[in-house]
Amino acid sequence: MDHRSSRKIPMDRREFMATTAAAGFALMIPKFGPFKDNPESIEKYYSALADALNKLPNAFPRTESGIELVLLRKIFTEEEAWLAGQMTIQAEPVSGIAERVGLTVEETTKRLDKLSNKGAVWGRGGHFRLAPFVVGIYEAQVWSMDHEMAHLMEDYMDEGGAEFMRFQPAIHRVVPAQGSVKTDWILPYDDVKKVIMANKSFRVRDCICRVQQDLLEERKCDLPLKVCLNFTPFERPPSDRDITKEEALKMLDDTEKAGLVHCVTNIEEGFYYVCNCCGCCCGILRGITEFGIEKSVAAANYFSVIDPETCTGCGLCIKRCQMKAIKVDEGIAVVDKEKCIGCGLCVTSCAFEAVRMQLKPEEDIIHPPKNFGIWEQDRLKNRGLI
Incomplete structure (x- = not known):
């Protein structure tokens, strides 16, 4: 079953998705800067960054629509994408990165600092590496997140981005x-x-x-x-x-x-x-x-175990369970072990001490x-x- 197709998407989001798809990557091309006359190169830089992110352990799945490129364009300038797309999981000294990309050490340091502020690279002891999209780049956007970025991220997840969690x-x-x-x-x-x-x-x-x-x-x-x-x-x-x-x-x-x-x-x-x-x-x-x-x-x-002799069927544990792993059956709460993630919230909230955590075999x-x-x-x- 395709779980994405069953999600109810509000009308304003469907309209946004349709507009984004119709506009395509071309409308995201800047009208100024050193790359203004070469849109194909710009798209190449964002695609290279997407590929570099997907080579990291965390993954950054590519989609058929290319929505991930529009998302990256929302976060990074073309110059930033050009440099970040040449970074890898290996931490390198600034001098090595500068030589490899053809910039001065001073200019490379300046650009890496900007990328670091956006969560795109991790730096330590003068060495830098590419950061993953999740957890990393995306979380660093908490201060710049706006309506458009929120939609782009949701659309990316819907179109296959969520597969990184598999x-x-x-x-x-x-x-x-x-x-x-x-x-x-x-x-x-x-x-x-x-x-x-x-x-x-x-x-x-x-x-x-x-x-x-x-x-x-x-x-x-x-x-x-x-x-x-x-x-x-x-x-x-x-x-x-x-x-x-x-x-x-x-x-x-x-x-x-x-x-x-x-x-x-x-x-x-x-x-x-x-x-x-x-x-x-x-x-x-x-x-x-x-x-x-x-x-x-x-x-x-661990997993939750409910004592049927003590449980009153009040239902508080059901309200507390984020995974919907508990239901009431014939007046007694029952845990679905396959859904339980062992968070223990049901244990700490039960006034009757009817729930306990059991260590797995x-x-x-x-x-x-x-x-x-x-x-x-x-x-x-x-x-x-x-």
């Missing part, structure tokens, strides 16, 4: 709500509070998924926006997005009370963000709820890759790229 290992991993799992069962990489306690610098920003759904006027929830948390084990220069460690811990509590699912990078060590997600807005969780991609997120190694436990480098290698292998 590849394994998954990009995101669910960690259970605090206190939902017995202390002697909790796996070290699932203790998100412990991870936060070990870090020093904390910043928060709006959830781009809810921002996008707001702009589409398709948002189905009223859950909080400013819930995306990132942190580092070292101090950073001051930012107006800084919060204290205590505020970060409180955010975990508040998002759990609101019914949001904690998602982190799908690795054991070195993850530095926590997304707090809902099944209606989050692009990754929508992989399951909307696009029919069962493993778009790595489920936690040893043979069903899937440990995430040790670190990001191993994750990238595993994903490239599974995609047949190495």
